[in-house]
Amino acid sequence: MKKLLLSGAATLALTAQVATAQVDEDAPTGGNMIVTYKDDVATLDPAIGYDWQNWSMIKSLFDGLMGYSPGTTELRNELASDYTISEDGLTHSFTLKDGIKFHNGRVITAEDVKYSLDRVTNPETRSPGAGFFGMIEGFDTWNAGEGDGLSGVKVIDDKTVEITLSRPDATFGHVMALNFASIVPKEAVEASGEDFGREPVGSGAFKLAEWSPGQRVVFERFDDYHRAGVPKLDQVTFEIGLEPTVALLRLQQGQADVPGDGIPPAQFLQVMNNPAQAENVVEGGQLHTGYITLNTQMAPFDNLAVRQAVNMAINKDRIIKIINGRAVPANQPLPPTMPGYADDYEGYAYDPEKAREMLVEAGFADGFETELYVMNVDPNPRIAQAIQQDLKEIGITAEIRSLAQANVIAAGGEADQAPMIWSGGMAWIADFPDPSNFYGPILGCGGAVQGGWNWAWYCNKELDARAAEADAMTGEENAEARLDAWRQIYLDVMADAPWVPVFNEQRFTLTSDRMAGDDSLFADPVHIPVNYDYIYSKDAE
Amino acid sequence: MQSYLIRRLLESALILLGITLVTFILLYLVPADPARQIAGRSATVETVQNIRDQLGLNDPFFAQYWRYLTSLLQGDMGRSYLQRAEVSELIASRLPASLLLMVAAIATELMMGLTIGIVAALRRNRPADHGLMIFSFVSISAPQFVIGILLLYVFAVQLGWFPIGGYGSFAHVVLPAVTLGFLGAGWYSRMMRSSMIDVLGQDFVRTAQAKGLGRARIILRHVIPNAILPIIAMIGIDIGLFMSGIVVVESVFGWPGIGQLAWQAIQRVDIPVIMGVTMVSATAIVLGNLLADLVAPMIDPRIKTK
Secondary structure, three states: OOOOOOOOHHHHHHHHHHHHHHOOOOOOOOOOEEEOOOOOOOOOOOOOOOOHHHHHHHHOOOEEEEEEEEOOOOEEEEEEEEEEEEOOOOOEEEEEEOOOOOOOOOOHHHHHHHHHHHHHHHHHHHHOHHHHOOEEEOOHHHHHHOOOOOOOOEEEEEEEEEEOOOOOOOOOOHHHHHHHHHHHHHHHHHHHHHHHOOOOEEEEOOOEEEEEEEEEEEEEEEOOOOOOOOOOOOOEEEOOOOOHHHHHHHOOOOOOOOEEEOOOOHHHHHHHHOOHHOOOOOEEOOOEEEEEEEEOOOOOOOHEEEHHHHHOOOOHHHHHHOOOOOOOEEOOOOOOOOOOOOOOOOOOOOOOOHHHHHHHHOOOOOOOOEEEEEEOOOOHHHHHHHHHHHHHOOEEEEEEEEEOOOHHHHHHHHOOOEOOOEOOOOOOOOOOOOHHHHHHHHHHHHOOOOOOOOOOOOOOOOOOOOOHHHEEEEEEEEHHHHHHHHHHHHHHHHHOOOOOEEEEEEEEEOOOOOOOOOOOHOOOOOOOOOOOOOEEEEEHH | OOOHHHHHHHHHHHHHHHHHHHHHHHHHHHHOOHHHHOOOOOOOHHHHHHHHHHHHOOOOOOHHHHHHHHHHOOOOOOOOOOOOOOOHHHHHHHHHHHHHHHHHHHHHHHHHHHHHHHHHHHHHHHHHHHHHHHHHHHHHHHHHHHHHHHHHHHHHHOOOOOOOOOOHHHHHHHHHHHHHHHHOOOOOOOHHHHHHHHHHHHHHHHHHHHHHOOOOHHHHHHHHHHHHHHHHHHHHHHHHHOOOOOOOHHHHHHOOHHHHHHHHHHHHOOOOHHHHHHHHHHHHHHHHHHHHHHHHHHOOOOOOOO
16 A cells, blocks of 8 residues: 655645656556446536535536646646736736637637636526635625626736735635636537536546436547646546445456545455555545534533543544544644644543543533434444443433434534534535635634534634634745644634544545556545546556 | 226326325425535535525425426426436436336346245145245345345356446346345245135135146146236336335446435435436336236236226
8 A cells, every 4th residue: 555645734845846746747648447436426517516526527627727736735827827916915817828728629718717707606506616706806796696797807808817806815726726716618508508517518638528327427538638748548437326345346357447435444454455456555635624513502512621521532543443544533623634734733632531520620520411413324323423432431421313414414503403513424625725724614603603514603703803814814925824823723723622623534545457647646635536637547558 | 997097097196296295395394405405515604595595495385386386297397406407307317227127127026936936835835835935035034235246246246247237238237137036036926825825725726626627727727817916916016116216226236227316316405306206206106006906907807997
């Protein structure tokens, strides 16, 4: 097994070197790859698709102005040849590359950029990503259905777009690299209407060749792609409807190359104990944290000492054993692969003895009864049981409420319903590699509303203000200070202990013998499971 | 006959109407909010509210139901909340696979079940009977998932006779059909056996023996046609069952049927798709039963269609 060790601050330093070293420009082109999935692909419309399966598929079909260097969290220009930010951080100018084309052969112009941004923020599009563009001037009125587009997005000429923000925002580059900011051709969107998600036309490295619902989706190389020598493969076939166990059988028989849903838990040890297969597994970090929320507005979790005691009661190593060691223990909201992670922070160490004492001091000598909500898909109920046992140790009796995902999310969005929630299977994986992405919806006051995702109902106005300040720190020269500010915000969150951070999931990507490319491409933080554009087939050599 | 058919069809329409109402009420009462499922985890409260408005989810229950019903009667099942595609297209793209598997599975379970049931009845209380009944007991109790994976492993992976899941050729349908047929065969064989034993003990069988008919002729001409009636009713139920989606078998074999679609829609509270799939399976169950009731009098003239 190959481990990709990029962690904390080291990530930033390393990515720069990795970015240049990893992409083998001379890798042969040609060949194909078969990726398997259990679920059908929901949609390939970049304004709408928002699950882990279609996210990286859309990345290969569409491009935005910005993107990431393969295998890294480092921003780079994609369709933009040039990107400049004004002194005050409010005006962002993008110049398009020359001669870039959509899959339908038409040249991309600045008008397309405006059209695409207007479309994703148009309330009629019902895009789950509209809220990401809240910093663009005119967003509020346009997203409320007034006017004729984002007033902050101006077409200067065929090649130049100027985007004005209503507030400086250091994350804007990342926002423009989200799938939601992909450039789409107006004529194709209008021709397909609501069916654009089935008939996508973009400017990505691949174009859609076939879609048989429930069976397969086929991508074909786009010959006019704006990066020479990319993609490496001629074709990627997604075989749909295969149970992960069956997908593994197929891979072992040479009939599949990447099991998109990962190695099934029941077969994990079998795969890892087989040296020939273990060699084809790449382990990498994920921008993920699994945590227990403690509802700070419900007794007795409104008591800081109780929340801290629970933090000390959870045996994280034992929980990680339940998932075959496919994670690392967490002590703070940010995962180790995220810039801003505090390497030297020790967190609340496992100490049930001390936890029990703290409960007694807080006036709960006899413990108390509470409820733990959990999504009813394995391994989450088993993890909840381990948490239940740990709580029992310190005298807390937690009843497990195991429900369908949508019902747990609904319970979390009510102020007085779920005292504790295990986030597994629901939250939180970052949308983009920036520390701010772990705050707003899940720890900020804005998320502590009915229907929100701040299930701890934690609202610290002072931290909210500091978060806003940190995001206003734009420019390269402030990058380090900004990360420091965010690091401190999360450490202060932990002082209030609204969560028990439990673990950060690791990715284990298995591929067939045929697939090759730098390891980082198989543990790409942005493309899951693999970076379809850059890995290549040994058959092509 | 004709008036019977018309009455039954009218009844069926009423049943289906009732099913739309009940399903709609249930989906309305589910605490999960479809707008939040569409909006995803990073959406603002405003975005969720806007989605709810656009889909009319804020309207009172009867307004929503009426809107659904009137478009349904015009043949419009709406669009999937999540895939944005027409529900009718999503279902239509999966119907052929579901129909094919249904036919193949029913054929398999009948072939296996009837053979076992007949042999067991004729060898009643002898070792062959005991052996076959143990087999049928095992096949009823075995989880489909285990049988499916086992067949896949032996016949597709080890022996390489069949593809490892998928859809497209005759070879693809064999293993899923056998997996389903294996389970069904257990039920059919038990039912056929007891039905045969009933008929074998009746006076007309003794009469036939007394007038000197050959054993084979008695069994084929008199016993089996009489014993098969309950089986016909059961096939009617199976048609509905298989058309409502066989989630486990479909997912083991990567079969692009209705079950896969239904399962995903339920996970994500995709109401138009859930409604659509429910309508299709309810229609299949109603029609399957109607078919069984129509076929029964053809086999046994004593039953009249009233």
